[in-house]
Amino acid sequence: MRNRVLVLLSVVTLLMVVVSASVLVVAQSQAGAAATPNVKSGGTANTRLVWDPTAPPPANWTPPRTPWGDPDLRGYYLNLSYTPLQRPQALAGKALYTNEEAVEAFKKAVALDAEVDPTTIHYDWKEYGMDQWQSPVRPNRRTSMIVDPPDGRIPPLTEEAKKRRDEAAAREKAKGNDVQSPGTYTRCITGNGGPPRVPGGVTAESQIVQGPGYVVQIIEANNDVRIIPLDGRPHLPSNVKGWLGDARGHFEGNTLVVETTNFRDDRVWQGATSGLRLVERFTMADPKTLKYEFTVTDPSTWTRPWSVEAPLPKIEPPLYEFACHEQNYGLINWTTGMLARDKEGIGQSGRAPVFSEEDGGK
Numbered sequence: 001m002r003n004r005v006l007v008l009l010s011v012v013t014l015l016m017v018v019v020s021a022s023v024l025v026v027a028q029s030q031a032g033a034a035a036t037p038n039v040k041s042g043g044t045a046n047t048r049l050v051w052d053p054t055a056p057p058p059a060n061w062t063p064p065r066t067p068w069g070d071p072d073l074r075g076y077y078l079n080l081s082y083t084p085l086q087r088p089q090a091l092a093g094k095a096l097y098t099n100e101e102a103v104e105a106f107k108k109a110v111a112l113d114a115e116v117d118p119t120t121i122h123y124d125w126k127e128y129g130m131d132q133w134q135s136p137v138r139p140n141r142r143t144s145m146i147v148d149p150p151d152g153r154i155p156p157l158t159e160e161a162k163k164r165r166d167e168a169a170a171r172e173k174a175k176g177n178d179v180q181s182p183g184t185y186t187r188c189i190t191g192n193g194g195p196p197r198v199p200g201g202v203t204a205e206s207q208i209v210q211g212p213g214y215v216v217q218i219i220e221a222n223n224d225v226r227i228i229p230l231d232g233r234p235h236l237p238s239n240v241k242g243w244l245g246d247a248r249g250h251f252e253g254n255t256l257v258v259e260t261t262n263f264r265d266d267r268v269w270q271g272a273t274s275g276l277r278l279v280e281r282f283t284m285a286d287p288k289t290l291k292y293e294f295t296v297t298d299p300s301t302w303t304r305p306w307s308v309e310a311p312l313p314k315i316e317p318p319l320y321e322f323a324c325h326e327q328n329y330g331l332i333n334w335t336t337g338m339l340a341r342d343k344e345g346i347g348q349s350g351r352a353p354v355f356s357e358e359d360g361g362k
Contacts, residue, residue: 068212084143097143195226
């Protein structure tokens with residue numbers, strides 16, 4: 001009996017030690033995770049996580065199909081990236097990092113993004129786990145999202161586009177700041193999802209819904225919804241235009257190809273006109289990644305078309321609403337602040353000039 005009691009006590013003691021050790025390991029893991037930006041990717045960044053556009057599809061994986069036979073793109077996605085839209089001049093001629101270089105560049109970008117300047121007014125997205133450095137974004141071998149032209153840069157503006165830009169700036173300067181000065185996103189008329197949607201920023205979640213003959217893309221912020229018919233119908237007449245344009249889609253193998261035209265004249269996207277022609281391609285690259293590509297063509301704006309590629313990570317549902325309305329008090333506050341800046345000579349940065357005794361602070 002005594003031996004049984006000793007054995008029982010030994011077992012209990014051993015279990016207590018194991019449980020205590022497990023709790024300690026978990027606590028240490030959580031503490032390390034909390035201190036490391038982007039645990040899902042950047043905090044544990046390694047060469048196995050790098051997006052490599054030259055790599056073949058995963059072995060033993062077949063892209064899924066819907067019950068009616070179309071490529072299955074349904075799900076929730078995050079439209080974020082630490083890869084710049086245009087290739088930095090310091091990387092001229094270098095289209096791809098090595099895997100190791102991609103990880104290092106990514107870690108630096110994550111660390112910089114996780115820093116907060118307390119003197120700058122900003123949304124505190126991290127409270128809700130929505131900052132970019134808290135997301136499952138991956139390192140990318142590409143040094144720019146632009147893949148064509150080969151230099152990774154937006155092509156030069158045409159002379160017509162330069163004149164249009166300068167005239168618009170002159171009109172805005174003569175008018176001064178008012179409630180119509182900020183863009184349609186700030187004014188809650190449209191979201192920030194394009195199309196096309198350049199990865200980056202915040203409120204970058206989206207959902208793809210499919211049904212026979214249609215694909216629907218629900219985009220935050222501001223609940224933009226694109227309904228994309230797949231039945232081969234022609235585009236709307238050219239005089240019927242919308243903020244999101246007029247989209248028509250079809251499948252090429254496992255890729256959804258969407259052509260969008262008929263954009264509004266007063267829509268602002270990289271200085272393009274309403275004659276912009278957009279072609280997007282959506283492809284499941286692996287079970288957790290949607291490859292998003294687009295090409296924009298507007299001879300009235302750029303000297304040639306240009307194209308972008310970006311991997312979008314799949315995320316867990318739901319899609320959280322980011323809603324606002326045009327009479328939101330924030331718009332009035334923005335206008336009041338800008339008028340005060342104009343009067344004080346401070347400008348868009350929101351910072352007064354650094355005082356210098358030599359120039360009296362001028």
